[in-house]
Amino acid sequence: MTFSEDILQQIENYLNGNMNAEEIKAFEYQINENPELSDAVTINKKMRLQYGVNDWDFIKDDKSNEKLNALESLLKSNEFIEKRNAISNARDSYFKEEEAKNSNSNKSKLYYALAIAAVLVIFFGIFLKGKSLTNLEIYSNYNNWEELPSLVSRNETNAVLLSSGEDAFISKNYKVASEKFNTYINNEDEVNPSVLLYAGISQLELENFTSALDNFQKVIESKSIDKSKGYWYKALAYLKMDDRDKAQQQLEIIIKDTSNYNYKKAKDILNKIRE
Amino acid sequence: MKENNIYLNALLTSDSNIIKEIYQKNFINVERFVIQNKGQKSDAQDIFQKALMQLTVRYHKEKFEIKTSFEAYLFTVCKNLWRRELNKSKKEVTIDGLVELRTEERDIALSSLEQERWDFFQEKLELVSENCKEILKRFFKRIAYKDIAIELDYNDERVVRQRVFKCKAKLTEIIQKDLRFKELQVI
Numbered sequence: 001m002t003f004s005e006d007i008l009q010q011i012e013n014y015l016n017g018n019m020n021a022e023e024i025k026a027f028e029y030q031i032n033e034n035p036e037l038s039d040a041v042t043i044n045k046k047m048r049l050q051y052g053v054n055d056w057d058f059i060k061d062d063k064s065n066e067k068l069n070a071l072e073s074l075l076k077s078n079e080f081i082e083k084r085n086a087i088s089n090a091r092d093s094y095f096k097e098e099e100a101k102n103s104n105s106n107k108s109k110l111y112y113a114l115a116i117a118a119v120l121v122i123f124f125g126i127f128l129k130g131k132s133l134t135n136l137e138i139y140s141n142y143n144n145w146e147e148l149p150s151l152v153s154r155n156e157t158n159a160v161l162l163s164s165g166e167d168a169f170i171s172k173n174y175k176v177a178s179e180k181f182n183t184y185i186n187n188e189d190e191v192n193p194s195v196l197l198y199a200g201i202s203q204l205e206l207e208n209f210t211s212a213l214d215n216f217q218k219v220i221e222s223k224s225i226d227k228s229k230g231y232w233y234k235a236l237a238y239l240k241m242d243d244r245d246k247a248q249q250q251l252e253i254i255i256k257d258t259s260n261y262n263y264k265k266a267k268d269i270l271n272k273i274r275e
Numbered sequence: 276m277k278e279n280n281i282y283l284n285a286l287l288t289s290d291s292n293i294i295k296e297i298y299q300k301n302f303i304n305v306e307r308f309v310i311q312n313k314g315q316k317s318d319a320q321d322i323f324q325k326a327l328m329q330l331t332v333r334y335h336k337e338k339f340e341i342k343t344s345f346e347a348y349l350f351t352v353c354k355n356l357w358r359r360e361l362n363k364s365k366k367e368v369t370i371d372g373l374v375e376l377r378t379e380e381r382d383i384a385l386s387s388l389e390q391e392r393w394d395f396f397q398e399k400l401e402l403v404s405e406n407c408k409e410i411l412k413r414f415f416k417r418i419a420y421k422d423i424a425i426e427l428d429y430n431d432e433r434v435v436r437q438r439v440f441k442c443k444a445k446l447t448e449i450i451q452k453d454l455r456f457k458e459l460q461v462i
Binding site: 002005008009039040043044046047048050051052053054055056057058059061067068069070071072074075076080082083084085086087088089090091093094095189210 | 286287289290291292294295297298299302320323324327328331332333335336355358359361362363377378380381383384385387388389392393396400411412415416417436437440443444446447450451
């Protein structure tokens with residue numbers, strides 16, 4: 001299959017969009033008539049997508065694509081849950097360490113700043129009056145998990161996982177709780193947001209912040225009437241992470257709509273923060 | 276070569292300690308890449324995890340060998356996943372209102388097949404002559420013929436154009452000769 005340079009150039013022009021309507025019509029007629037030309041155009045198009053740097057060559061999400069279906073079921077299988085958890089655990093542990101490193105360096109900066117402040121206070125003979133609440137203080141005023149709805153009454157096949165998860169949660173055994181909830185979540189196509197909250201809070205208690213935030217985000221993205229709870233728990237997570245700006249962002253979202261979960265509490269906290 | 280298998284096996288056997296090592300060695304580079312390309316740290320975290328899931332499921336399905344280093348390949352997979360994400364949002368904007376809802380598992384399965392197809396095409400590009408490879412890489416990056424001529428020291432753009440046609444024909448032939456191409460073309 002060899003083409004004249006003229007035809008090759010036409011293929012280029014066609015794919016570059018450098019043809020006028022008439023030329024396109026004529027060229028497409030040729031493509032229809034000549035299967036070899038049609039192949040050449042197809043493969044040239046493919047090469048551009050594959051070797052280009054900007055586009056991406058997506059595969060069609062075809063329900064009858066067996067290879068695709070096989071990979072999907074493998075990913076959803078029980079044996080894969082363990083693998084997924086191992087990756088999540090490694091991730092959480094890595095980011096926890098990174099965070100600790102960062103906060104240590106922030107802490108030393110903070111000590112340095114405090115030392116300067118102390119010197120200034122003494123120097124000017126100023127005494128600070130009153131004090132504003134720290135992020136953790138705010139967090140511990142509101143980390144009341146008793147307001148979570150019980151999962152036990154749910155009539156489901158994997159109800160055992162939920163009730164044992166909830167038991168572990170209540171007895172503050174968050175590691176076990178989070179394992180049970182994760183297994184449940186990975187097994188279900190649709191997960192009730194309350195379960196995501198339990199899973200997220202367990203992670204929060206274990207200080208696996210990334211996973212915790214992931215779960216709360218999923219609550220926000222759910223279509224449930226409870227989705228605004230996601231913002232509330234995200235705010236708490238950020239407070240615990242000592243990230244006031246991000247916590248504030250979540251609270252600001254909550255106070256946009258009075259029907260949002262903990263609207264009043266969010267307002268109270270914001271008032272305290274802004275004092 | 277052996278090291279590549281250590282990491283792939285760790286993914287397969289759920290060895291969190293070694294997987295954590297993968298994070299320690301590679302995450303920062305991926306994060307830097309994503310942030311330099313319109314992304315955030317959280318995007319990088321997401322991409323990195325998806326890449327590991329992809330490698331796990333592919334290796335589980337069928338053992339494969341990484342021809343470069345594990346680090347380099349993981350970085351390529353992450354880069355492609357990020358490119359894919361960026362193009363996904365483009366796609367969603369154009370077919371407005373028709374955002375496809377699919378599970379994360381389905382999406383990872385799709386990305387796995389796409390990555391395998393991408394690998395196939397890269398493998399084929401490695402088979403043309405060094406000179407062709409250099410010229411084609413630039414051509415597909417849409418660098419103008421006259422700039423390719425300057426960069427690769429050709430007399431003028433006409434010569435470059437002829438070289439591009441020749442090299443492309445060679446590459447096309449190599450691709451079509453491989454029986455896998457038919458299979459890959461369907462999807």
